[in-house]
Amino acid sequence: MEQRPLKKLVESISKTVKSFKKSEIECLIRLFCSLAERPSGKLANARLDCSTFRGILHNIFGMTDDTLMNRVFSVFDKDGDNYINTQEWVKGLSVFLRGTFEEKMKFCFEVYYLTGDGYISREKIFDMLKNSLSQQSPEEENEEGIRELVEISLKKMDHDNDGKISFADFEKAVKKDRLLLEAFGPCLPDAKVVTNTILKVDERKISLTLYNVCVCVCVCVCVCVCVRYACHVLASFMPT
């Protein structure tokens, strides 16, 4: 890998992201490069598309919910070009791995409200929670249950009673009870993963772990893609 552009990139990023050391940033960039596609071969242009990123979220950070992973991708993707570039990668990971409570709170809120007016509305909550009950009960009953759950969560978090959750509402509720940080679905990495990753970065065994992660990720992405493809194929055979 070219050393000079890398150094330059590290320099520029380290100005905005304070929670990582330069060496750590370098590691992260290397990791990024190994995962990303590089259309023009240049470091600065390296980018991740949505499905690869979701693979990473799934395999490294243990997330499972498709919709939420898409949302996380959109939040990572600050400039909205449907790709994650180096800067966005490091910034996003800084929240993921080293984020303060406030940063994480903001991140979660962004994931939940996604687009629009900066509020989490009743409908959005319903969307996010619709898979949260086991599917054994009949459809209508299940939907009824989720509606009630939405009301319960609104009652819990909507302090100004306007039927939607503003950031102020969210902040107040989460500060009162930290368990509500990921109230509408997991969008942050597992605690275990965070500690492990931090350890790896700290211990400078990065090259080795990097390699492992790369291999692992690649294999997993492949498997994922295959499985998903297979699912699609199967689904197409199934009678609707």
Next chain:
Amino acid sequence: MGVALTRSAQWTAAGYGTGTLEITPLNESILNEINKFVESFIYKYPQEAKFIFVEPLEWKTNLEPSAFESGYIISEMIAKSEEVDKDGEPLLFLSVPHIQVRSFGQLAQLLSAAKDNKLQEAQACIEANRDPIVKILGSDYGETKEDSTTLTILDTINKDNETYTKRKIAILLKQLDLHLLNHSLKNISLEIRLNPATFKKDIELLKRFSGKGEQTVLESIEYTSDYEFSNGCRAPPWRQIQGEICYVLVKPHDVDTLCITCSAEGVFLNGGKTEEEGQINYERQGEIYKDLVTCLKDKSPVFSENMSKQEIRFNEEQQRDPQVYEKSKTEDVQLSATSSEKNKMEKNQINFGKSHMTKRLEPSLNWRATVDYKDHKSFIKDSQEEKQGKFEKSSASVSSGRAQLLRKGGEKVGETTSESSSESEEDEEPPDHRQEANADLPSEYWQIQKLVKYLKGGNQTATVIALCSMRDFNLAQETCQLAIRDVGGLEVLINLLDTDEVKCKIGSLKILKEISHNPQIRRNIVDLGGLPIMVNILDSPHKSLKCLAAETIANVAKFKRARRAVRQHGGITKLVALLDCGQNSTEPTQPSLYETRDVEVARCGALALWSCSKSHSNKEAIRKAGGIPLLARLLKTSHEDMLIPVVGTLQECASEENYRAAIKAERIIENLVKNLNSENEQLQEHCAMAIYQCAEDEETRDLVRLHGGLRPLASLLNNTDNKERLAAVTGAIWKCSISKENVIKFREYKAIETLVGLLTDQPEEVLVNVVGALGECCQEYENRVIVRRCGGIQPLVNLLVGINQALLVNVTKAVGACAAEPESMVIIDRLDGVRLLWSLLKNPHPDVKASAAWALCPCIENAKDAGEMVRSFVGGLELVVNLLKSDNKEVLASVCAAITNIAKDQENLAVITDHGVVPLLSKLANTNNDKLRRHLAEAISRCCMWGRNRVAFGEHKAVAPLVRYLKSNDTNVHRATAQALYQLSEDADNCITMHENGAVKLLLDMVGSPDQDLQEAAAGCISNIRRLALATEKARYT
């Protein structure tokens, strides 16, 4: 009162026709209530009290005509009231032994005349008048026609004055009835509610005593249905809702087949089985009985008769433990084929029982085991042998009284089961109240139920939301706590702990932590196996999780079984490990969801250990896990939150000898003393308490002084608002003042004056310690003066009339210490303190007796005119002498000391000699206890001064054992013994005995002792022996 009397009063079922009331606490309380009602009637309702009963209440009384006073015309056999009705008939007419009463006023008069026999009179009255309401008000008001009563009342309302009064009385009686029912409800609720098992047992038993023949109790007894539901009921489900359990067809010898319903409320006759459809008419046909046997007794006279013959056996059966029961059942199966043989056997059994009247109460079922014996005689012999051997144990409980045996079977079963269950669990566990299904449920109940549904069926996200909103309920409120349990939330919460989801675990623990303040919930958590899971969580890498788990354990481990579970699952070691992480403080930079401060972890660990440390084995486990150094280290921190549980744990553990040694070794005292100066009252309390526990040890007491702990202790005395702390502080002062140097310090700090001030208006826990401290302080002259000057003697003497054992021991000691001062003694004497001390010799607790006797010694010694004073206590000397029969060494020693002082007065010595002090003292001589030996020897030497007591001691063989005392290692014993021997050696025979027992050589050694008194006494004794020898020689040669 009718309902209460028929339903809740316990009538003996033995007799029929006119039953008698059993003597049970329930009946007694009902009678008492009725008496109260009647007695107050005349004051509350004077108008109604004049109302004349429709029919007089008649019964046989034990009252004599002379019991009545003014207002009655009295002759030898007859008394009648001056009060008469409009026909001129007296309202009360007594013609021994029959009595007739016709108004409430007279009833009340009668009760007051009966004085102590009120209960018997009321009982006799109610027994003779089974339906008093009908007699009082006429048959219209009988409770059987309850509905029509109201109608007639409505009809006749306001018609005339008499009906009005009648109505009022009816209402009053109704109220009394309700009151009685409520009153007896308390008692009844204590009894076990009938359940399928009870019935099953009863029916099984009755079955075994049924069959053809005269002696059996029933011809047959059978269930209507063979199918038994899993809950033990045989009634169809729709009837089970009504509480009905099963139906039985009973064929007694004398009446037709009865169809009986057994329900949870009791046993009653139903409409019977209709022939054609085989259906049962479930309607109740008669009154409700409390169990099957009672019901049958009422229905069938033959059953009742035969039952009373077999009752003992029946009860016996019911008491047996299930194993034996099972065994005999199988034997029964073998036997059932030969039922005629069985009957014969049974007859034998009954004959046997009659011929051995005294043995009737013993278990008599062992004939089953001896079926093969054909020979009648050998059978009896054998069963008798067996009886004495095998069943001795069970007969012990049986022979406690016939009355007890005659109580009803159901009760008996209830008692035995509850006994066995309490054996396994002797904790202070409260009874489990499940919420009644149809009781009014609060709205929280339904909301919580909904949330629990999400916990059960939701994924992680839904679960977290549900957990969070569950915490919005007031979890400190019992309704919510129980609601969570009753909708099955507890199981789910505990299951969540077993998952990998950290957030769910945290949420669940947060709720468990809150609701486990409820004792019932604690028990449920343990029952559901929550503790092992929580103990495992203590290993989690997430600190906040550890904290929460430890805190929850701290709440749950409030009772023994839970503490044991924590220990058995290795919880103690893990909790001790939590204490360790307080030190390597790498505080996390950003507070995240899962992290908390290390100090917090240690605090929670200490909190949990505090709860656990209430069990002896846990204390040991904490020590073995290396907890003490860690606790000592945590004690150096300055966080109050941390210090309280740490000191609490130490205080709890300091009751163990091992710990006290370790506490000394770990230099914990220093920090305890430091924390006495803290601002936190609770912390101060626990520190003082820990010092109180540890200061049993002399070195520790010195350490407290060296670290300057006495001053804060003394200054804390001035704040008397917090009684718990005051108790702990005074306790610490008491124990510390056992060391003389500490007492000097306390005097410097003016603590003694303050202590005297605390002698009044304090709770007993404080008083015990204050008095204990004063008792120690008063061992010194200066302090005695201070106590007297501050007026401490009066309150001390006042405390002598208490009943608290610990307090009395300390008070007597303190008073005794004060009495060492003649001036104080004058005050004590004036306040009659000696008499109070003397009366404490009658106290049942040996410690109090001993302490009182010790206190009497200085009193007698220092009182002016002590001999006269002692004689003035009537029976006092006899009491003291009789205490020599005690088997407590301390009591004996103290009484000997008291006798030594009493015997200083010649006249008193004469009196105690007459009471037989000499043989009693002689009997004690064979003891190894040095303390007792010393005081005994002193007493003997004193008692020798009278009459022929010296000779008497010799006759009672007290001399030889005394000689052996000289071989003891205690100089005090030597001195006392030498003096006693010197006194005894005035008698020639004693000298011979001494010489024979080798006293001379031992005494010769004593002559060389540095103790002058001992020297002198030994020399005197030897000279007496020698003189005797010379005299005999002289006599021989002249």
